[in-house]
Amino acid sequence: MNRCATAVMLLLMIVMYACGDEEKPPKVVQEQLPDTMFPHDKTIINGNFTGTAWLQMLVPFDTVYNTSIGNVTFHPGARSHWHFHPGGQILLITHGEGYYQEKGATRRVIRAGDVIKCPPHVIHWHGASNDSTLTHVAIGPNTQRGPVVWLQPVTDEEYNSSSR
Known part of the structure; x- marks a missing residue:
């Protein structure tokens, strides 16, 4: 065998060994966090938060x-002002923990x-x-x-x- 063929054979043996059934460390897959599903680089500056x-x-x-x-992400401690929607509102909480309160309720x-x-x-x-942080999808129907x-x-x- 010439030197080139020997090198190719050696390379093939290394690849076959690397692809064998030996114990391998688990493959790490980094999941995208729900609050990064949509960009949140537009800071709300309208005075209502x-x-x-x-x-x-x-x-x-x-x-x-x-x-x-809209997808809204709140920094810890951040919150909306009191408000209401003439057509109602649906919030789908996608990440984190926070608070929701209706006037007069807990x-x-x-x-x-x-x-x-x-x-x-x-x-x-x-x-x-x-x-x-808290991230939610806010749906404003009607x-x-x-x-x-x-x-x-x-x-x-x-x-x-x-409490109330």
């Missing part, structure tokens, strides 16, 4: 579907996998807990009934209270 929150509109309002859908802890259906005209707020109505900020006392 306390703390830092990001928005990526997935379906802007149009007259065909009468809905808007604050609820919300986590990834939860679905919140807020009826039309019900005053509420939502945001991240102090220790976690947008022909009017845009969200923003109210006063959620006070620190309201945010930190687990």
Whole structure:
């Protein structure tokens, strides 16, 4: 055998050995976190939130579907102001932990996998807990009934209270 053939044979033996049934370390697959599924590089600066929150509109309002859908990520401690939606709102919690509260009701802890259906005209707020980010897909149905109505900020006392 010439030197070239010997080198090819040696290379083939190395490849075959590497592909054998020996114990190999598990292949590590890095999963994409739910809150990075959609970009969240657009900081919300409209004055209707306390703390830092990001928005990526997935379906802007149009007259065909009468809905808007946005992906919102809240930094720990960030939250919306009190507000209501004339057409209601649906929140699909996709990552983290936070709070949801309707006016006059007890604050609820919300986590990834939860679905919140807020009826039309019900005053509420939502945001991240102090220790976690929170990401949700916010669906605004029946947008022909009017845009969200923003109210006063959620006070620190309201945010930190687990009672009415």
